[in-house]
Amino acid sequence: MAFHEVRFPDNISRGARGGPERRTQIVELASGAEERNASWANSRRRYDVAYGIRRADDLAAVVAFFEARNGRLHGFRFKDWADFKSCLPSQSPSPTNQPIGTGNGAATLFQLTKRYSSGAQSWTRAITKPVAGTVTIALNGTPQASGWSVSTATGLVTFTTAPAAGVAVTAGFEFDVPVRFDTDALDVTLDIERLGSITSIPLMEIRT
Structure with a gap:
C-alpha cells in the first residue's frame, strides 16, 4: 500500500460529517463504581463524505477518486473544515x-x-x-x-x-488529515432524473 499526496475534493469535504474518536474500556463493578481504561493513547478521526455530494458531477468526482485509490488500498489527504x-x-x-x-x-x-x-x-x-x-x-x-x-x-x-x-x-x-476509504464498495443510487447519490462514504484516519 502507498500514500497518495493528493487531497480529496474540497467542495465535497466541506459538507462531510465526522470528527475524533476515542476507545475506552469501561468495567462496571458490583458496587456500581466504574473502572475506565484508555485503549488508545491517541484519538482517531472518522468521516462520512456522502453528505457533501450535491450534484451529479460531485458523484462522478468521488467515484473517480475512489477508483484511483483502489478503494481502501491507498491513503490520501483530507481537509477537515472543522480543524485544519x-x-x-x-x-x-x-x-x-x-x-x-x-x-x-x-x-x-x-x-x-x-x-x-x-x-x-x-x-x-x-x-x-x-x-x-x-x-x-x-x-x-x-x-x-x-x-x-x-x-x-x-x-x-x-x-x-x-x-x-x-x-x-x-x-x-x-x-490535512491522512485518511483512507473505509469501504471497498460504493453503493450508488440513481433517481429518475439520473442524479446520483451514495448513502455512505466512510473515511478513516491512518497513521503515517
Whole structure:
C-alpha cells in the first residue's frame, strides 16, 4: 500500500460529517463504581463524505477518486473544515501558534504538533501532513524567514543550524488529515432524473 499526496475534493469535504474518536474500556463493578481504561493513547478521526455530494458531477468526482485509490488500498489527504489550522478557526496561522520543541544546541529535527487544552489538561497531536506554503516558524517568538525547511509528507521541520539550548521553537500552519476509504464498495443510487447519490462514504484516519 502507498500514500497518495493528493487531497480529496474540497467542495465535497466541506459538507462531510465526522470528527475524533476515542476507545475506552469501561468495567462496571458490583458496587456500581466504574473502572475506565484508555485503549488508545491517541484519538482517531472518522468521516462520512456522502453528505457533501450535491450534484451529479460531485458523484462522478468521488467515484473517480475512489477508483484511483483502489478503494481502501491507498491513503490520501483530507481537509477537515472543522480543524485544519494551528490556531482558532476565525484566526490566521502565525509562527507563534504552537510550541513544537525547545532547542538543545544539537537537535535539528522538530515534529509539527498541535496542542488541545482544556483547563489543566492537554493532548498533543502530531501533524504529519502540513499544507505546502502555509508553515511558518519562530525562535523565541522571532519569525524565521530562512534557515529551515519542512517536509509536507511527514511534518518534520529541519533546521540548517540547531537552535541554541533553551530556545523555544514554535510554528503556525494549515494541515490535512491522512485518511483512507473505509469501504471497498460504493453503493450508488440513481433517481429518475439520473442524479446520483451514495448513502455512505466512510473515511478513516491512518497513521503515517
